[in-house]
Amino acid sequence: MKYLLVTAIAVLVFWLWRHSRKAEKNAAENARKARPRRASKETKVTQMVACDVCHVHLPRSEALIGSKGIYCSDEHRRQAGG
Numbered sequence: 001m002k003y004l005l006v007t008a009i010a011v012l013v014f015w016l017w018r019h020s021r022k023a024e025k026n027a028a029e030n031a032r033k034a035r036p037r038r039a040s041k042e043t044k045v046t047q048m049v050a051c052d053v054c055h056v057h058l059p060r061s062e063a064l065i066g067s068k069g070i071y072c073s074d075e076h077r078r079q080a081g082g
């Protein structure tokens, strides 16, 4: 009789544990579905270019575009003659 009671309590505890885990999982999944994924849409892609003199990579918006190529600084643009 004692073992039956212990087994019943163990089964009850296990069932409660499983039930609470399932509820947490469902809540997390619902929260994930409700929240739209904006991060990927808001992420901007920065195009990187390499300086023709020193080959340093930099964002295209910061690069100096000369007649002969793309440079990281005015010094390298003058050095390349572009």
Ligand SMILES: [Zn+2]
Pocket (backbone or CB within 6 Å): 051, 052, 053, 054, 055, 056, 071, 072, 073, 076
């Ligand atoms: Zn450079």
